[in-house]
Amino acid sequence: MSPIEPLKAAVLIFVAAILQVTIFSQINILGGYPDVLLLTLVAIALLLGSVYGAAAGFFAGLLVDTANLGTLGVTSLLLTIAGYWIGRYGETTGRDRVHAPFVSIAVATVLVQFGALVLHYLLGDVVSARRVLLEALPPKVALNLLLTLPVYALTRRLLSLATAPEGATEVRLLG
Numbered sequence: 739m740s741p742i743e744p745l746k747a748a749v750l751i752f753v754a755a756i757l758q759v760t761i762f763s764q765i766n767i768l769g770g771y772p773d774v775l776l777l778t779l780v781a782i783a784l785l786l787g788s789v790y791g792a793a794a795g796f797f798a799g800l801l802v803d804t805a806n807l808g809t810l811g812v813t814s815l816l817l818t819i820a821g822y823w824i825g826r827y828g829e830t831t832g833r834d835r836v837h838a839p840f841v842s843i844a845v846a847t848v849l850v851q852f853g854a855l856v857l858h859y860l861l862g863d864v865v866s867a868r869r870v871l872l873e874a875l876p877p878k879v880a881l882n883l884l885l886t887l888p889v890y891a892l893t894r895r896l897l898s899l900a901t902a903p904e905g906a907t908e909v910r911l912l913g
Contacts, residue, residue, distance in 0.1 A: 744790060746897055747782045751794050754778035755801040770877030772885050775802065776850060779817060780824050780842045781893035788825030795821025809861060816853045820846045839890040840883060847882050851875050 758775040765771050775798055783791025798821075799814030824842045831838060851870060858865045 743786065743897055744793075747786060747790060747794055748797065750778055750782065750893060750896060751775075751798045752801065755798050755805070759802060759805040767881060768877040769873050770875070770879075770881055772881040773847065773850075773878065774885065774889065776817070776820070776846060777843060777882060777885055777889040778893060779821050780846055781839065781890045782897070783821045783825035784828035784838060784842060784890075785894060785897055786825070787829050788822050791821030791825030791828075792818050793821070795819070809863075812854065812857050812861070816850050816857070819853070820850050839886050843882050843886045844879055847879050848875065851878065 754775045754777075758773065762772050762774050779791070779795055779798055782794050786794075795817035796814050799811075799817040802808075802813045802817075803810050824846055827842060828838065851874075855865055855867060855870045
């Protein structure tokens with residue numbers, strides 16, 4: 739991997755965060771909105787690995803928290819954990835498998851929403867579990883899954899990664 743790849747990933751995260759805060763969070767389709775920032779983060783974590791995924795997640799969350807003037811660190815924590823674990827999934831399974839981005843997006847969307855609900859509850863914010871988990875989550879998962887392929891393909895192309903990063907090997911379980 740060339741030294742320019744992390745810089746490209748940072749620019750992608752910055753652009754996705756700005757687009758998410760300004761445009762995509764205002765789109766309401768059947769009670770949910772697409773999370774382009776999470777889609778971009780998952781693509782970067784799958785392609786570059788857990789360390790870059792965690793760093794990109796922290797950077798993305800910090801941008802969103804400061805732009806929304808929300809509780810500083812909530813989104814950063816959630817996206818850092820999501821970026822790290824999706825990166826680990828990418829490192830331990832085949833990155834070139836067709837289902838990897840779709841599984842990652844579905845799981846990350848559900849877990850980030852659930853984590854946000856728990857964190858806001860622990861902070862004493864007024865949250866409705868019914869609204870978050872039953873009304874907003876299904877359309878959000880569906881919208882994210884619809885946008886997975888274009889965002890993943892665009893991220894892969896912009897990062898110029900046709901194959902797995904140098905030194906990355908698939909873990910093979912014995913038994």
